[in-house]
Amino acid sequence: MHASGWAIGHHGEILQGVFHGDDHRLHRGLVTLPFTSRYSIAVAEAIEGDEIIVYPKHKRKARDAMEHFLREMKHDQKGIRLIVSSNIPEGFGLGSSTTDIVATIRATAKLLGTRLKPSALFRLAVRTEAASDGTMFSGKPRLVCQREGTVLERFRRKIPEFSLISVNVAPDQPVDTLIHPPARYNEQEISEFEELRRLMRRALRTASLSDLGKVATRSAIINQRYLPQPHFAAILDLCRSKGAFGVQVAHSGRMVGILLDPSLDRDDRTVRHIQSELLRLSLFSEFLKSPHR
Numbered sequence: 001m002h003a004s005g006w007a008i009g010h011h012g013e014i015l016q017g018v019f020h021g022d023d024h025r026l027h028r029g030l031v032t033l034p035f036t037s038r039y040s041i042a043v044a045e046a047i048e049g050d051e052i053i054v055y056p057k058h059k060r061k062a063r064d065a066m067e068h069f070l071r072e073m074k075h076d077q078k079g080i081r082l083i084v085s086s087n088i089p090e091g092f093g094l095g096s097s098t099t100d101i102v103a104t105i106r107a108t109a110k111l112l113g114t115r116l117k118p119s120a121l122f123r124l125a126v127r128t129e130a131a132s133d134g135t136m137f138s139g140k141p142r143l144v145c146q147r148e149g150t151v152l153e154r155f156r157r158k159i160p161e162f163s164l165i166s167v168n169v170a171p172d173q174p175v176d177t178l179i180h181p182p183a184r185y186n187e188q189e190i191s192e193f194e195e196l197r198r199l200m201r202r203a204l205r206t207a208s209l210s211d212l213g214k215v216a217t218r219s220a221i222i223n224q225r226y227l228p229q230p231h232f233a234a235i236l237d238l239c240r241s242k243g244a245f246g247v248q249v250a251h252s253g254r255m256v257g258i259l260l261d262p263s264l265d266r267d268d269r270t271v272r273h274i275q276s277e278l279l280r281l282s283l284f285s286e287f288l289k290s291p292h293r
Helices: 060-073 096-111 118-129 187-205 209-223 232-241 269-280
Strands: 002-020 026-046 052-055 080-086 142-145 150-154 163-168 246-249 255-260 285-289
Touching (some): 002 096, 002 209, 026 096, 026 150, 060 096, 080 096, 096 118, 187 209, 209 232, 209 246, 209 255, 232 246, 232 255, 232 269, 255 269, 269 285
Parallel strands (some): 052 080
Antiparallel strands (some): 026 142, 142 150, 163 255
């Protein structure tokens, strides 16, 4: 008997910072940009004995996630073989570890005949890797506390469609999120995050790509103080000169995205020009239509 589970990755965040909760405390939070063309698939199979076997062997977080799940659910299933496959490179802010974990838990739950709510899956993911993006939630975006496994706010509207030019600005410099320290934001930045949260609500309510781009760009600029992205200033200038809506980044990785009108395609003059200019910086890019759909 076997069962499978899958999970999508992400292209960094639209917004990440520190926000006030209903408890009047500050919480680290983020709004993930889903990236449906990057994903992990896990296949779990019951085997003889009491051993848990995971392939590939370096997928330690997937193994940890399964063990956390089995303990929390008090299942007596002993022997399980897990195979994890993914098209996500590790260390660049595309959600490789979170997608492995989510796919693993979904596969294991299905194998054992258990259904998990996304909120429970989120808590398990945070327990496994200390911080997790909110890619297990589908539909309307959420402002999630990536280190607490809770949701600060569920927005009322979906992210509007847009096109994206995706670029890894440092393919030889992956980020180890377990080593990289969390940002220590100052009072001015914390105040600005609340303004961006309000602008995010308006952007979604009115389906405004202009406002969404402002949120993403400002969040990316603040993040430059804590995890500088190579070529960021040049990419931002290019974005502004070609009328893009803004830039967004993986706040703990190396991916940068340029937000464009959803009507554009890869042969459009603007797209070709941006990609050509990125090549001048020795940066290879990918054009994507509606990456979050």
